[in-house]
Amino acid sequence: MNSKSLLLCLLFGAVFLALWQLLAQGSEMPTPGQVASVSLDFLRDPFYDAGPNDKGIAILAAYSLVRLISGFVLASVVAVVLGVVLGRSQTLFAAVNPYIQILRSISPIAWMPLLLYSVKDSEMTAFFVIFMASLWPTLANTAFGVSSIRREYLNVAAILQMKPSEKFFKVILPAAGPAIVAGLKISMGSAWVALIPAEALLGSLGLGYFVWNEWNNLSLPSVIFAILTIGVVGVIVDWLFSRLARRLAYTD
């Protein structure tokens, strides 16, 4: 960000806060000041543990992140493997693609009742919701990336008589890398988006649970703090992931 953008960014922020203050005054909406003071209270002791239903914001964020990462990692492995298989065979891809299109347009939250009924465990259900949310973008992108690998690369691999595993790691993955990473990034975003309502609905400890618990108390300053926290943690996750992705990405 150059200095001009930074200045503009700060200006937008200030305008937003001023408008908020103006609109909130005299209404029932909390003012920025009230939200700030509630936020400071929460941030002052982020690691407290006052029982199974009342924990510090950092502990709650950690619960959410562990859930996010575990679901995402497993989904990504499955999606990349399946994506490569589909991407290698045009016929198979064409046959399966309609199903993928249907499945990926289903909100991961819609799976929740069915999952809860079948796995009978809200923690596992939350995990599978994240799994479902992060599966399809990576799967579709990987299949697309692999199917559009240049023929020459594969021909070279054939001439060198590479073993399948060697071909997978040395040719296919690097060549389809940018598409896969783009898919992973979308997956990560949609997993984070699905996580919050899943936690709120399932009563599983985490940031989503925090929003619901404060909503239960109709405490709007706390709800706004929770919303901001979700946004900030989301940005940090995305930023870390982009850095990681840049190290993995390959350009031809």
Add this chain to the structure above:
Amino acid sequence: MSQHHAGPASLADPFSSSTRLAHDHAAVSPSSPVDGESAMLRAVESSVVRKIFGGNDVSRRSFMKMLGASSAMAVISSIFPLDAAKAMALDAIGPIEKKDVKIGFMPLTCGTPIVMAHPMGFYKKYGLTEAQPYKASGWAMIRDWAVSGQTDYTQMLAPMPIAMTLGLGSPKMPFLTPALENVNGQAITLRMDHKGVKSAKDMKGFVFAVPFDYSMHNLLLRYYLAEGGVNPDTEVQIRILPPPEMVANLKAGNIDGFLSPDPFNQRAVYEKAGFIFMLTRDIWPGHPCCAFTSSKKFAEEAPNTFKAIFRAIIDATMFSSDPANRKDIARAIAPRNYLNQPVEVVEQVLTGEFPDGLGNMCHVPERINFDPFPWDSMAVWILSQLKRWGYLKGDVDYRGIAEQVFLAADCASVMKEMGFTPPASAYKKHVIMGKEFDPDKPEEYIKSFAVRKA
């Protein structure tokens, strides 16, 4: 930003002249928590002492003052084998299979005994030293937790264990209600612009919210509307909404009113979103609301744990029924770990001293009360209404199901053993809006209603 709840209640010393033993229970004292066993021993002492004085706390206190605690204990021990009684009470329960039981609850005043038993030490007192309450976000979640065994014991709406045992709106799985939680404790709340509403007739076309299909809230709202000549299936809309969303939806104008568990009626008043039109105690005085439940399976797998929590719940429920304890309870259950509500609102509900939202201060001590006895006749009434509104079809074995789910007989014997006086029978006639319900004639009762589905 943890909120610290009131100090854990310990059992007060029955040999002290300064403690009160109302209802065989100690008042909340700030003394340090006691471990399960010594609390249990103290409980035995309390109940023996209470029996000797015939429940007359004043004469007990003056006796203790006169003699001093230790000599009083010696005198009483000489006429009553205290040590033997203590040993018997501990033996009665036996080794507890699972001390870290998970207890599901909803953040409502209905479940007061289930919730307050944690901060105020009632689970500990009966040896459930690591009992943990888990807060659910809705009744469907409560159902799923209970069915999947994620919670060992669960607060439910009184009709839920019956519906689940029958497989209505749930996988078919037998559940038990060893004790009810609260009686009364609900209200019809209307949006501020409906101040002119006088009776059910004025509610035609309203959109109402209730917390769950299988709830007393739904059944009582339907009953009230139908008695007023309004068909609840065709002339109003009844939606299922989680209670906190009811208040916000009332404010936003999406619904005209709700029949909700407290504290959300009072919360609507506190938020100036609505007014309390009618307490459900004015529909059916002493109606059941929430129940303490266990799956039949877990009760059988861990019988001693079941015995222990059965006693803890009855003890906590009787303690909660004493108006003198309500303010302490309100402070104990209001924090974020439990109800997460302003203490003021919880207190207004529990003490029955509340503003109704129309500028009146009301004094209704019976607004909510706590009574563990699960009348089988109440279960029969619930079944009759489930059939009346088409949730339940075909022939119903009213008594069989009622007695299978609502453990009135067991509750009576445990209450007796603990020195309380249970009702002599598990059935009685109930009067709802002036109309008598005879548990012996549920089918005739259903047919006596002009407005019904079945």
